[in-house]
Amino acid sequence: RNINKETKLKFVHTSVHGVGHKFVQLAFKAFDLSPPFAVPEQKDPDPEFPTVKYPNPEEGKGVLTLSFALAEKDGAKIVLANDPDADRLAVAEKQESGEWKVFSGNELGALLGWWIFTCWKNQNQDACAIKDVYMLSSTVSSKILRAIALKEGFHFEETLTGFKWMGNRAKQLMDQGKAVLFAFEEAIGYMCCPAVLDKDGVSAAVIAAEMASYLATKNLSLTQQLKAVYDEYGFHITKASYFICHDPKIIEQLFENLRNYEGKNTYPKFCGRFKVSGVRDLTTGYDSSQPDQKAILPTSKSSQMITFTFANGGVATMRTSGTEPKIKYYSELCAPPGNSDVEQLKKELDELVNALEKHFFQPEKNNL
Template identity: 30%
Template structure:
């Protein structure tokens, strides 16, 4: 069918939801808007799907949700044991239509006789991951678009281990979703029938209690140390999302009481009305927290994204202003604290897991403590998959992180977890404060010991059908004509994760990369530097990652800026050609 045919199918469907009918009527004014909404089905990828809200097959609405759930139900019946008995855990964030989509999920699952465990109020992504494991569910669904703009929502699927599906499982699920022919006519059970038949269960506080007890056990403090008064002064913002209650409870149960919540951002708000972007990676998201930090004399500011899987931290610098730590910097501080307070036995069996675009300083710190590092592809699902493998290998998971503000220290959750990360970050800040140091000063000590590893990331947003084609053009061009040098530094090694080839640029020899396929290119340069390019799996962006290392901050900063400028120029040259 052409997009025009699909559009007519929707327009002529008499039972179409009323508000979607009104939006379709408004779209008649713009053929371009209609085409963008109908030219393809919303992509269901390895992590689920994410898109703008509205009518159309390329939008998030109850019909595209039903299609995704129909595919999930068929997948579970074919590929898992007793999904009807185990059920599916479902959670949702503060976005428009999130709770409605959660209920729609239960309605379609119920038609297949699969019960749903739905949180009675909005809850973070890590809560969903934990609930799947705690309840012994066959799968989990999280309704969220993470830190995307307000007009977005998403649908993420978790396997029975509580992690996002690895590629082999995801491919089977995607096949089932794509096999659903008509999203408008998928059968479902009304909510009252679900309740009558025992197919809808509301999750109360019991899951939170069990989760928080495990978060508390992550503390490196003794019982007496937890009971001691704390010196740390904290400002916390949930950025209008889901983390408010759990972060406060997590911090208070290990003795923190000087916690000042940014009240203007404490209440869930689907418009995220006080920020340009509800993303703690963006420094503007900390504006209000910084203002209140100065008022209260806070040592640290902590902020979580809407579904509370990412954590950002800002620290007061020597000038009295607040500096937002990068995801790599916070990860290194957490890693060093955890390994320094781990037993020798745990370190021998212990593993750090990080992604291929996360700082190489992680491996340097881990090696310092005798801990092995394992690299995975970008995406916490790969970290979760490795943790699962450790159950049979005898290896011990100590810490996992990625540069995009995702951290995990306890394996009772199998996705990044801003709640446990917030607790650990404040504990290590208290530790360093008692030593008379800020986190910035602690980080400087680590740089002096291991080298000045600096990283950065640039991204280019290219929306719509044309944007996707231009992103593909960038990656194809660089594959056909790889970089030989960048900013005067020769390329020594090229890794193509799509062809799974690692090429020595000097000798021309090749070896196979033992990881799943992904559309990523990584170039290793002289002077212990690297550059990687990767289209985002969840946003219309191509991202470029940079890493450098030297024994001088000034030298590392100079080299990093040269790499960024050179790659940015080359990418724009490709687009203009």
């Protein structure tokens, strides 16, 4: 708290015409942090969202134009942005170059996971306590928490996409006397404390501010600490996108093609030059990595979802959206600690994604 009281770091907060303003101001006060500068044009609820094209901070820099301008004016280095119902959080940091870096949901998940575990470790000297500690993330999010858990000795579990799954699993674990420190999904949703078993952008904002204030005392930025996390636990490079398809028949055909790739009931063994080492299909319940070949996560015949694991450390999930005419994909390359050639890793992931699009989506053939 002394660090919070004395920090010289300045923050800008936007609630993007939503409900977050008052609650974030109160949260900062409760943490003994100076209140963040609020973007005046966006601090009060307005269902017309007049200053943005699309009121979701997940969209990146376009939503944060007014925040960056205020930060430049007031000398703030960090922008915290909630979506209108304040259950998501985006964070941006001014770089040495003067550019702003908007952290992806996976990057902020890595930072918050590192910070929350670090705080827990400082308060729990008993070596046995770690066996009851858990962190969760959704199956399409980065596996960085798994890497931290493996090295530090706590438990990591993944759930289906969405906080109803993570919140319910957290409740089950807590009922068994376990401590669930953190859960996140790549769509900028974070559960930073067990008081709310759901994503919450208000607690995430103030905990991110506390983390940044602590790092400032070590002369470290969030960007530098993110690199330190990846250096210690292994780089996790992610890339996600989607194709639009309005024809349910084509979508079904695309996924059925993957299930009968080289004859009936055979999944692909290669994606271009990339060797497939495992397949999990949560539509049919098949998982090649399990002894009985049955998936552990719940399955649903009404939605399509297949995850491919590759021999090079890559993972790619293809799934249909429950709300939009989209086939989404989420890809990640997980490197072991010590492999710090980030540019080479990015190049390899780009090649994997290009192969995924060309061979598995086949956009020309499927009119995507």
